[in-house]
Amino acid sequence: MKAAVWHKKGDIRIENVPEPVPGPGQVLVKIKACGICGSDLHEYNHGPFIIPARPHPLTGRQGGPVILGHEFSAEVVRSGPDAVRFQPGDRVTMNALITCGVCHYCRTGAYNMCLKLGSTGFAADGGFAEYAVLREYALYPLPDSVTDDMGSFVEPLAVAVRAVKRSRMQIGDTAVVIGAGPIGLLVMQVCRVAGAGRVIVVEPMKARRDLASRLGAGYVFNPLEQDPGKAIAGITGGLRADVAFDCVGSQPAFDTAVKSTGRRACICIVGLSLNPIQVPFMQLWGHEKEITFSSGYENEFPAAIDLLADDRVDVNPLISARIQLDDLVEKGIKPLMESADRYVKIVVYP
Incomplete structure (x- = not known):
């Protein structure tokens, strides 16, 4: 098969690599659509990053070669021994986490904190291929109302759902989302579904600001042209936002989150920073602000599927291009790195 x-x-x-064979508790699937994630770009630019640099304790994989891709929809081909939940032809999506199931965190349901945590597409072969073998426990059925393209967004939407949960946003709160990339645009929509009074987006790229407005942002601000903190103060009677989501992972984004939020606000860090971030300790302490982090997901997949199934979250406008697997690097990874003002999400069809 091609991969x-x-x-x-x-x-x-x-x-061309051998077609995988499902073992006990595993399912062979045919990949229908697979999105390119920012973490895939990290691996191309800086890897091994999430790809394990030494043998992974659950999969044994170390460095390359490994098949990338973890945001996908698929169709079941056949199940291996002891896998009984799915039949050939069933449409599914996948929770990428590979967990031990026995450590303290797994036993309490905090799967993303597993002491041996790995991820399909990094510590095991993923979805940029014609076929993949997946753990049955990781699969979720897709309803007919969720297309293959939409199914490839379930994983990043689960990230957004968890971020809003971690922020403890309340109905009526003012929420500000810094960064209108794929995750930021999904977080923005989940905030609206969850009952935010106002959802504000801060984004320097015009095309992404326009998309945020189209998808329901109440206000959009360009941080290169105005101070987001003062602008948000102006529309909130000086109180600023109750919750901020840093969906970028950089010093300027964090600084914007601090300036955009009021006293006793919560700043939820969703974006991944490869460098240390400085914090204004006295301001955070004096205003009793909270900083929390949201890493991946636990059991947010059913909620993400439901939000797509009844169109409460719209992902189709986020798709900037659809490409074939042969063009992954030249028409997928490179455009996302070099022309972020033109591309949000690129979907690959193996």
Whole structure:
């Protein structure tokens, strides 16, 4: 079968590899659509990053070669021994977490804190391929109302659902989302569904601001042209936002989250920073602000599927391009890195 194989930083090759065979508790699926994630870009630019640098305790995988891709919809081909939940032809999506199931965190349902945590597409072969073998426990059925394209957004939407849960946003709160990339635009929509009184987006790129407005943002601000903190103060009677979501993971984004929020606000860090972030300790302390982090997901997949199934979250406008697997690097990864003002999400069809 054809697959996009990561070998090392800057080296992803389209290769013919053996079709995988499902073992006990596993399911063979045919990939229908797979989205390119920011973490895939990290691996191309800086990897191994999430790809394990030493043998993973659950999969044994270390570095390359490994097939990337963890945001996908698929169709069941056949099940291996002891896998009984799905039949051939069933449409599914996947929770990418690979967990031990026995540590303290797994036993309490905090799967993203597993002491041996791994991820499909990094510590095991993923969805940039014609077929994949997946753990049955990781699969969720897709209803007919969720298309293959929409199914490839379930995983990032689960990230957004968890972020809003972690922020403890209340009905009527003013929420500000910093960064209108794929996750930011999904967080913005989940905030609206969850009952935010106002949802504000801060984003320097015009095309992404326009998309945020189209998807329901009450206000959009360009941080290069105005101070978001003062602008948000102006529409909230000086109180500023109750909740902020940093969906970028950078010093300027964090600084914006601090300036945009009021006293006793919560700042939820969703974006991944590869560098240390400085914090204004006295301001945070004096205003009793809280900082929390949201990493991945636990059991948010059913909620994400429901939000897509009845159109409460619209993901189709986020798709900037649809490409074939052969074009993953030249028409997928490179445009997302070099032309972020033109592309939000690119979906690959193996």
